[in-house]
Amino acid sequence: NAGVTQTPKFQVLKTGQSMTLQCAQDMNHNSMYWYRQDPGMGLRLIYYSASEGTTDKGEVPNGYNVSRLNKREFSLRLESAAPSQTSVYFCASSEVFTKNTEAFFGQGTRLTVV
Amino acid sequence: QQQVKQSPQSLIVQKGGISIINCAYENTAFDYFPWYQQFPGKGPALLIAIRPDVSEKKEGRFTISFNKSAKQFSLHIMDSQPGDSATYFCAARGYGGSQGNLIFGKGTKLSVKP
Numbered sequence: 341n342a343g344v345t346q347t348p349k350f351q352v353l354k355t356g357q358s359m360t361l362q363c364a365q366d367m368n369h370n371s372m373y374w375y376r377q378d379p380g381m382g383l384r385l386i387y388y389s390a391s392e393g394t395t396d397k398g399e400v401p402n403g404y405n406v407s408r409l410n411k412r413e414f415s416l417r418l419e420s421a422a423p424s425q426t427s428v429y430f431c432a433s434s435e436v437f438t439k440n441t442e443a444f445f446g447q448g449t450r451l452t453v454v
Numbered sequence: 455q456q457q458v459k460q461s462p463q464s465l466i467v468q469k470g471g472i473s474i475i476n477c478a479y480e481n482t483a484f485d486y487f488p489w490y491q492q493f494p495g496k497g498p499a500l501l502i503a504i505r506p507d508v509s510e511k512k513e514g515r516f517t518i519s520f521n522k523s524a525k526q527f528s529l530h531i532m533d534s535q536p537g538d539s540a541t542y543f544c545a546a547r548g549y550g551g552s553q554g555n556l557i558f559g560k561g562t563k564l565s566v567k568p
Contacts, residue, residue: 382559382561383498383543400553430498443556
């Protein structure tokens with residue numbers, strides 16, 4: 341049971357380059373999320389998809405776009421990477437977008453923008 | 455904006471001791487309070503969660519204490535072990551719209567010394 345799978349695990353980009361972080365879950369979950377984790381800042385929500393076909397901004401959406409490709413997959417795109425986007429990115433999923441649903445996290449993508 | 459305040463930022467405890475991590479929130483619409491545990495290089499994983507209709511929940515050596523009137527909740531780790539060394543995040547979630555998302559504290563890095 342893979343759970344939430346993120347690719348790649350590590351990436352180095354030059355300023356201005358673009359890339360897409362991929363996320364897939366095999367738990368038939370309806371809701372998916374992208375977070376970034378920075379030292380001393382905890383986990384901050386970038387975008388979320390409450391259900392297939394919907395996406396909404398979270399706390400820190402600037403510089404990012406997302407696509408809910410299907411129920412399993414939720415990708416995060418950086419159109420023009422900046423050093424401030426150096427971070428560890430986590431994808432998560434939950435069964436439904438309700439109050440008592442556990443969120444399952446992937447292993448993370450460590451992104452460095454130089 | 456930070457709606458969940460977590461302290462301390464780091465904690466060192468001797469093996470067998472009690473680890474205590476505190477969180478406070480402001481939004482009275484929050485009604486689900488999970489704690490996540492994260493080991494280096496891994497994604498966060500749910501440890502234990504509580505709803506505000508109970509004042510305490512215990513699972514093995516881990517206990518959440520909840521004070522609704524003070525809008526505070528805490529994690530107690532009894533008989534702390536070196537294997538408990540990790541970063542712990544408290545979180546809160548409301549219901550409906552953007553409040554359905556988890557809001558995380560900034561994390562506490564726990565080190566348990568043998």
